[in-house]
Amino acid sequence: QVQLVQSGAEVKKPGASVKVSCKASGYTFTGYYMHWVRQAPGQGLEWMGRINPNSGGTNYAQKFQGRVTMTRDTSINTAYMELSRLRSDDTAVYYCARDPLVGTTLFDYWGQGTLVTVSS
Amino acid sequence: DIQMTQSPSSLSASVGDRVTITCRASQSISSYLNWYQQKPGKAPKLLIYDASSLQSGVPSRFSGSGSGTDFTLTISSLQPEDFAAYYCQQSYSWTFGQGTKLEIK
Numbered sequence: 001q002v003q004l005v006q007s008g009a010e011v012k013k014p015g016a017s018v019k020v021s022c023k024a025s026g027y028t029f030t031g032y033y034m035h036w037v038r039q040a041p042g043q044g045l046e047w048m049g050r051i052n053p054n055s056g057g058t059n060y061a062q063k064f065q066g067r068v069t070m071t072r073d074t075s076i077n078t079a080y081m082e083l084s085r086l087r088s089d090d091t092a093v094y095y096c097a098r099d100p101l102v103g104t105t106l107f108d109y110w111g112q113g114t115l116v117t118v119s120s
Numbered sequence: 121d122i123q124m125t126q127s128p129s130s131l132s133a134s135v136g137d138r139v140t141i142t143c144r145a146s147q148s149i150s151s152y153l154n155w156y157q158q159k160p161g162k163a164p165k166l167l168i169y170d171a172s173s174l175q176s177g178v179p180s181r182f183s184g185s186g187s188g189t190d191f192t193l194t195i196s197s198l199q200p201e202d203f204a205a206y207y208c209q210q211s212y213s214w215t216f217g218q219g220t221k222l223e224i225k
Contacts, residue, residue, distance in 0.1 A: 035214065037164075037216075044207065044216060044217070044218045044219040045156075045158075045164065045207055045209075045216040045219070046216070047209075047213075047214040047215055047216060050214070062121070095163055095164075097163075097164075104169055104170055104173075104211075105152065105154075105169075105211035105214070106154055106166055106169040106170075106175075106211070107154070107156070107164070107166060107209075108166050108175065110163035110164060110165075111163065112163060113163055
């Protein structure tokens, strides 16, 4: 069965970086984009960017350009999202979600979420 | 950037009611519109893709319609498990609407 398992909760200080992992199983990792979406406490969903695990190519939301880096390791079917220069308003649950490389864009499986807390 | 605007932001309804949530795009997105349901503390769940296609395993009381800039999600007869937040998403550049919280009246 398809599973996306994310790394555990993180507490970081302002100005630091965080790297969240998303390990995929139950499907061909290189056949699906991996997107990252975040949700601040009590707020809506915010798309951050995506990576093509096949090529390593990325697309980032303009808001996060220069602060976010998405990478992958195809040998262990894992995608990563690193956010730098953290601020208090980066406190959120971060989700990964897969999307087929070919055909309709849809996020059909999601990770369980990783809470990142930014606090001094 | 394509902006997505949902209405209403919140809605109170009773079990058995028919409910409609709307989503408007700032420019035409053809039928590239998805709907998700999210319950507290859980990841979102895909309900509808391409504006009107029901995701596998989703009950048939959920339906979607629309094209261009105006879209709707309809729940034909609310069940207790349907009280949740709902989000639309355009799949040109993946942005979401601000969400609609569906609460029990």
